[in-house]
Amino acid sequence: MTLFLQIALDGILNGMLYAIVALGLTLIWGVMDVINFAHGEFLMIAMYVSYWLGFLMNIDPLVSWVASSVFVFLLAFVTYKLMVSHLVGKPALSALLATFGLSMFLKNLCLNRFSPNFKLLPVTVLSGKTIPVGSLILSLPQLVIAVFSLAVIFIVYRFIASTRMGWAIQATAMDKEAAELMGIDTEKIYGLVFGLGGACVGIAGGLLPTYMPVHPEVGSLFGLIAFICVAMGGFGSITGSLFASLLVGLVEAFAGFYIAPIFKYVAVFALYLVIVMLKPKGLFGW
């Protein structure tokens, strides 16, 4: 029973990490109908920012997540201005392929500059700390990311639901032309949403080097899992992607333990297929 609970706990904590990565993707997908294939690479860049700040200047990831999220916000904003703005409204495939090119570019740039070696910050406030809860063990870095993830999701949700800017974002997502006729600068909204999507993943990436090594390929799998979570949750639904992320985390943990570690992603992808077969628009899609 302890084992079962421990696996469930790990699955939920991992799921919360997926949730914050998927949040950025949900925003971009829901508002602009663009699949950002470089989303995982944004995570990797954020991890490198946090890693180098920690390695060169001894700044703890608990502080440097601010820097990495600002950095990825700017990176995403520039990406929007230079690339994606030319592709919104074009066939969905163009944006996907262009961002695939971007992901290839970023991945290999980091490979070139920082070598393919795994890099981990060994001494931080959080690393290696655990909290015993009864007979269960709670890993502190993962817990911190889960708390951040919940907080960020809550803030973004409130921001979209109840600020003027949030309403403008919703209006743009529903009907771009009508929003423009109402005087909303949709170009600005798109830039902001793309940047915000980057900032969310930047926060996660900033905290990750406390327990996960950085290397140029680290983002690929996260990117893919985030697609799965977003699509499983349903087009542009924040709650949907949160539930889907938790489900993915749990399925991954249980399949990894009870079947075989190599099958954990097979189980996740199979789950996605089963769910969209039953509900072709995802769990919370309409």
Next chain:
Amino acid sequence: MRHRQSGFGLGCTIFGILAILPLIPGPLQGPFAKHVLVMVLLFASMSQAWNLLGGYCGQVSFGHSVFFGIGAYGAGMAVVKYGLTPWPGALLGAIIASIVSLVISYPCFRLKGHYFAIATFAIVEIFNRLFMVWYWVGGALGLDYPIIEEGWRNFMWYETKTPYYYGAFALFVLVFSTARWIERHRIGYYMRAVRDGQEAAESLGVNSPQVKLTAMAISAFLAALCGAFFVQYNLRVDPPMVMSLDMSMRFVLITILGGLGTLWGPLLGAAVLIPLQEYTRAIWGGLGGGVDLIIFGLLIIVIVIRQPRGLMGFVSWVVGHRARARGRG
């Protein structure tokens, strides 16, 4: 009718030029240049196989590396495990790929847009992991070819690449002739009708699921044949080499660059992207810094933004311009 004749002439001209290409003395004689030519023809064929479904029928699949891989494993298993010639393996692989494609796509075709695209990502990852742990087909180590007698019977040569070139050329002729036949045939019109407006096509009596499944089966069959050629050329196969998202992406990129849903687009795309990829790899790849892929990634971005209709869009603009000029004169 006239139009049909001129299109036929163009096809014969291109086939003719490609047939005599290795005989021309000069820079094309070197082994590396031959390798690039073989890769161009192989990836042009593979992208055309993808184009049948993705371009003509409008179903953008990122799962074609699975069928490519099944074909590769078909030939590989025949040679490595059973000591046969690769031919029956390639044929069996192609048939299995067709069947697998039908089983997978029957439920997947209900999904639309990004949901379909992500489902095909998921399928690639599932097959990749399954082949990794399937010891009967070599698992993660893959299949390594034994050294056996060279020649057409075993489809294997060690000293020269010219027969490989003609093998790739035969594959190319097969795939492009099939594509052209489909383009002019009833099923080709149905496929384009489903792509341009599924509801409208259905209201006119087109059985759209059947059309999509037919396109998928043909596409997977041809993709598997390309995979069989690929393994015979590389003399080894393992799951990440053939069944990966990067591989699937390559077919899509080439077709988009050349021109989605056009007959000669995949050849044009492959003729530009493959030499670019091979030469950047040869020049910078050895330094170990991924410079080739940095440049490649940038080029993809520039191409997609600057020329969304692909190179065929550019070609048809030039041809139209000349025709207009001639009309005026």
